[in-house]
Amino acid sequence: MAARRNINFGDSITGMLVDGVEETPYVAATLTLNEETGLRVAVPYVDELRESHNSTSAWFEGEMPPRNLLLVSLEGNISLFGCKYSGHSVNLSYGVGVGKITPSEMVLGHRDGDHEDPLLVKELRSEIDGLRELTGFSSIKQSGVTDEEGRTKKVTIEISALQEMAWSQGSAEMKFASNWVLNPVQSGLAIDDGVGLVSRFPEGQSIDTHLREHRKVASLLSFLFGCPIYFRRHEVRDPRFAQKTMTERVVDIPFRQVVTQNTVKDHAKPVPPKRRLQNPLARGEVINGSALEAWSNSYEEWGRFIFPALSSLNRPGAILENLVVNAAMSMEAAGSLIGSVSGEADTYTPGGKPKTATFMYRCLVRTGWRWGELCDSVTGLAQAIANNYNTIKHFDRGEFPSQVETYLIGSTMNLVVRMLAVRLANPSDNTSVLFGDFIHDFEGLKEDFANHGLRVNDSGNFTAHP
Template sequence: MPAREAERVMPANRNINFGDSITGILIDGAKETPYVVATLHVDESTGVQVEVPYMSTFKTSQFDSVTRWFETEKPPENLLLTSLDGDISLFDCHCSGNTSHYPRGVGLGRIRPSNIVLQRRDGSLEGPLKVQEVRSHIDGLIEWTQFGAIKQTGRTDAEGRVQKVTIEAASLSEVSWRQGNALMRIGSDWELNPDRNKITVNESVSLTSTFQNPQPIKVHLAEHRKVASLLSFIFGTSIHFRRHDIRDPLFNGKSLDGKVRENLFYRMIDRSTVSEHAKPTPLRKRMIRPLVSFSILDSSGLEEWAQKYDTWGRFIHPAVSALNRPGSILENLVVNASMSMEAAGSLIGRQQGESATLNRGNRATTTTYMYRCLVKSGWDWSRISESRITLARAMANSYNTIKHFDRGNFPDPTETYLISSLTALVVRMIAIRISRPDLDPEALFSAQLYDFNRLVEEFKASGLSIDENGNFMEISEI
């Protein structure tokens, strides 16, 4: 589809960072309520919190409303903090405690909003936060799509010396698809940071959801989370939200005469995702080799993934939890990935050749579910094990030994490491097959799949192989 003009982040779109403190006047929107001073803090662990000093012991009309907020633990639903740097709207506010110094009569109340927007909303302060558009910056989007927003051209003279350089910042790439009632868009955007001696242009790739009718933030982020989860499978590592912005006609920029002059994106912080913003960024080596390229998955794969997301939820959520916890205990990774494979095996259904994995009553076992996932992946696993059934037994043995107390000691750490790597790769492949069931594995995955080749090398380096019962043995013993 044709590229849209880039969404430029204007200077009016203020930023806010962890560690910032902003002091201003707190307004509740009620008539004749005295304004009070408050300080907003942004912390990477607790998120956004507003501190309000007041006289708690010595009653004075100036602080009647504030005293009532903290005595009843029911502050106004929404508040507005206006400061020298601009307005900040606070939505869905809750009391998070208060402290009083009785001899001195001074109290300090604390309010925690669910959302803040670095702009005033038109109209009444009352009513939940609903917007038409939410834009998120997410790990892996720019690496996966390879979209860009900066184009550079130059002019040289006859001797090859540069005479002129032209840098154009524009939305050069974009793709969109439907997710229920939301129009989703991945596109390049850019940010201009002017300084005294230089101008910095930062390019990025973002995910935007647009609803015809304004929706709560959690509705938008539920759609964004589907894409973030898929990115976890694609890269096999933790993927986090780094920033959110909102756009809606009620949040706008006005001229001095009150006329709306621009409808921009404004920074938004959401309590449910704020802790992700400060998480360590994924290792570069994990981001240069996606399991499937963006050009192959394409918008049709993203739409298919979203349509099946709820049905496959019991598969998706434990697996993403495992992939998003780098450095976690290996046994936990095996359990989470294996739980996902059990759920996937039930959804995949019967597969040819699984009879040897069934119990005496011809009912599916853990080995059956593992086998179905190996078959569904469509991959040739013979470089690790001659039989898919043998490999399925090894995965089931490890999972059951870790999970059940009566199985004795935990498996050898080397064996657990190999199984954790294997199960992680299998669940990633299943997720991609869910997204593009119309394509054969050969079309989805490169024949020189890096993650599989690395797994083969790990098995070789361990000196271990798997016998027909799914037990690890030293290669010399086979």
């Protein structure tokens, strides 16, 4: 039987557990993966009152299973790391129990070296929503030969994973790279053509350390596409997971699937609609290696801008008022980081100090976009955003703003924070290049204002506009 290459939701694998301790007998166990609990190992055992030398019983009675385990199955070996106790039950009449273990990570393959070592790997590859659409990478090239009448006589398909783009994030070397896999199907072979995000460190690092760098990229993708972006699959590559012959000669160091509890629930999330992925705010020529490096370098400093905005983008069905508050928190943080801009004095308090509208104004100006089709002035639009946000936030402002106004303000803020994210990655002054695809989203926003017959005046109030 061929070694297993994938584990998916609903799969169940039965085998024998090895704890790495000499002379300890192997234990039967079943590994499952489902959407609710992620990875879970069920282990039947004999209660310690009936079997005094049963080490498996001690795992569950003491709520302390081995940190690392190896599941040996007919489909190959599966390494389990960071194992934790997740409950047990015992049939007291017969002294038979079933214990549950939750691994933090699972790798499809056997690892060389000390069984007790934590999982540290040099490379992690992630499949993330939107990567192919952003990069345009593909491993498949097709060419054909036609006759004089234009009929196809010959088709040549070339498969090669050669397209990539690299940059640095601290001590990690990052890249987008095309990749492909041949999968047997009933009628022949199917080609899975994908694009992966790969991180590589000089020395082995934890999965969490790799994911910290991958999440920076995933967050930028959320801004670019304006929707939730999820991890779909992870794979690791490291010399300790080498492919060997029976004589222990290394023939390959392949990528092997890894499942981590930190992202396993992402895999079952709905895939973003095609229409969202077809229109990123900016494409690969703008979001190049230099832009990704700049985004990474600014990530910590701009965290107070990034994280509230991501919360809004990742909850498209949330209450409108909550989305406005989150986006406003981001814009207030961004306004502080941007600093003073020309013309902001018109937004100051009577005492000459910046106020909420000032921070909103700085963000609108920093985008470099012309907002005149929605408002009489940028100052007025900034004040309208501030009015809506403050009325929602402060209980003494009376009733909440109208749902229509909140919807229009929230949609405007959504686009502003996305544009600011692109600016953070690529501060070019050429807005026609930066936001070449943005006109699609802006036209939708302009249409929303027009459909409701509204426009924002210089005072920050919504007025009727035929």
